[in-house]
Each structure stands twice: as structure tokens, then as C-alpha cells.
Amino acid sequence: MSVIDLVNGKTKVFGIIGNPIEHSFSPILQNTVAKEMGENVVYVPFKVESGEVKTALNGAFKLGICGFNVTVPHKKEVMESLVAIDDLALKIGAVNTLKYTEKGYKGYNTDILGLGKCFDIEGISIKGKTVVILGAGGAANSAAILAAEREAGNIVIVNRTKANAQALKEQTALYYNGNIDVISFNELMSIENPEIVIQTTSVGMGEGVWKSSVENTSFFEKVQAVVDIVYTPWQTKFLSDAKEKGCVAINGFDMLIYQGLASYEIWHDVKIDDERSKVLRNELADYYIAKR
Numbered sequence: 001m002s003v004i005d006l007v008n009g010k011t012k013v014f015g016i017i018g019n020p021i022e023h024s025f026s027p028i029l030q031n032t033v034a035k036e037m038g039e040n041v042v043y044v045p046f047k048v049e050s051g052e053v054k055t056a057l058n059g060a061f062k063l064g065i066c067g068f069n070v071t072v073p074h075k076k077e078v079m080e081s082l083v084a085i086d087d088l089a090l091k092i093g094a095v096n097t098l099k100y101t102e103k104g105y106k107g108y109n110t111d112i113l114g115l116g117k118c119f120d121i122e123g124i125s126i127k128g129k130t131v132v133i134l135g136a137g138g139a140a141n142s143a144a145i146l147a148a149e150r151e152a153g154n155i156v157i158v159n160r161t162k163a164n165a166q167a168l169k170e171q172t173a174l175y176y177n178g179n180i181d182v183i184s185f186n187e188l189m190s191i192e193n194p195e196i197v198i199q200t201t202s203v204g205m206g207e208g209v210w211k212s213s214v215e216n217t218s219f220f221e222k223v224q225a226v227v228d229i230v231y232t233p234w235q236t237k238f239l240s241d242a243k244e245k246g247c248v249a250i251n252g253f254d255m256l257i258y259q260g261l262a263s264y265e266i267w268h269d270v271k272i273d274d275e276r277s278k279v280l281r282n283e284l285a286d287y288y289i290a291k292r
């Protein structure tokens, strides 16, 4: 008989709540990071139905579960079950990370930290630049607040449904004094100096899909850097077109990795340096590509 000591009496438990949850990459990501960092931790997926987040967290707190990631569709609902919420998460209006405190869970948003890290790692500054956000859904919220926090010169929100873009503009304007324009996709070419572009729509998502929210690829000629939050397919048409025009092109997988690393840093009060982050990112990317 062989002794198994992967989990023992001192193991700290973390997890992710969402619905559906079985396709989440976070358990692989977090268990890999914990192993690399030498922590006695296990991270597991929990499927939680909408309307039951509070009940689930009450139980989790009593069990002493140390922290969670929160994914679709609970990022807003979870906010009513927390004892404290970090300022950035409040501005975005969504929480994706919970940390155990004496009185209950405190909420954070590391989607924005992950997105910010993508720019940091590539050495790209947002300050003073025109930031174009394609889409106006949940992920666009983090992109807009990041642009505001990093003092973008101006923000342009491009969306199919004007009302959604307008709502995002109003939310962002609470924390941003610069100019925010709302335009439609067929006005894209009218943007004078689109330096940074963050693609948050689901256009182009799905294995075998080869579509981009930007149809005229000459749009990329003036662009410095793009991020596509989509990572299936691994290289989207959007990223491929941007790369071809010489832009720095950042894959959505990086945002996924760096939001996960940021959650880990919050839970364990540690800093994972850039070099180690890159090694982890590359290991996880290799694994992800091989297993697809």
C-alpha cells in the first residue's frame, strides 16, 4: 500500500463557484500555482445555482474554506453576501475573488488586475492614450475601469447595442474625468488615434470560428497593442489580424492566468514575481494547448 499525502489535516481548501463549472480551467491553474509555491492547498470546483450563493457561502464560511473565485453567473449576486468589498471591485460592480476574514468573506476583483498585468508584462502604458473598448458586457466593465484608473487620455466604447454602451459610459464616468465616446462598429474607422484596443465581445469565440468584431483590418495600422479576452480558438482572427499589422497582441488566456495569480496573491499575502509568473503562464499554456 502506498501512502497518499496530497491532502492532510492541515490542508487549506479553496474553490470556485459558478454554473456551469465543469469546464473551468481555474482548478488546474490554482493547484499548479499552489504546488509551485509549495503551499499545502487544494482548490476545487463547486457548482452553485443562482439564488443559492448566500446559503452556499454561509456553509463554506462555517467549514472554514479559505477563499473562492467566483465566475458566471454569480459575480454580481455574490456581492450581497460579503462583509467587505474592495474599492476596485465596487467601482466595477463585480466580484470574482473572495477571501476569508474573521467575520465573513471579503470581495475583490482580479479580472481587472489580470488585465492590467497583461499590459505591465508587455511594458505597455495606458496613460494619456486612446483606449478603445469593443463590447459593453461584464468584461468591458473591467476594461473601462482599468482605463480610468490608469488615466487613459480618452475612452471609446464600441458596441452593437447602444443602450448597453451608454450604461457602461455612465458607470465609467463616475470615476473618470476624460472624454468617453460611444460609437457603433461601422464608425470604427473614424477613431483618430486608436492606440490600445481591448476586445471584450464574444465574436470570434468557439473552436473553428474565424470571425472578428473588427472587419476592416486597416483599423489596426494605427494601433499599438490589443488584448482579446477570447482564448478559444487560441489565436483568434482579431489577434491574428492585429499581429499582421504589427500590433502587440495579447491573448485572453494571459488575462485568465494573471487574474488567477492575482487571486492567489490576495489569498496568501504573497507576491509572485514577473519571472515566475511567466514560467507558470508558459507551463499552463502548454498544458492547455496540448489538452484541447
Ligand code: ATR
Binding pocket: 134, 135, 136, 137, 138, 139, 140, 159, 160, 161, 164, 165, 200, 201, 202, 203, 213
Ligand atoms: P461578458 O460578461 O463576458 O462580457 P456579455 O455580458 O454577454 O459577456 O457581453 C457580451 C458582449 O459581446 C456584449 O457587448 C455584446 O453586445 P450587445 O451589448 O450588443 O449584446 C457583444 N456581442 C455578442 N455577440 C455579438 C455580435 N455578434 N456582434 C457584436 N457584438 C456582440
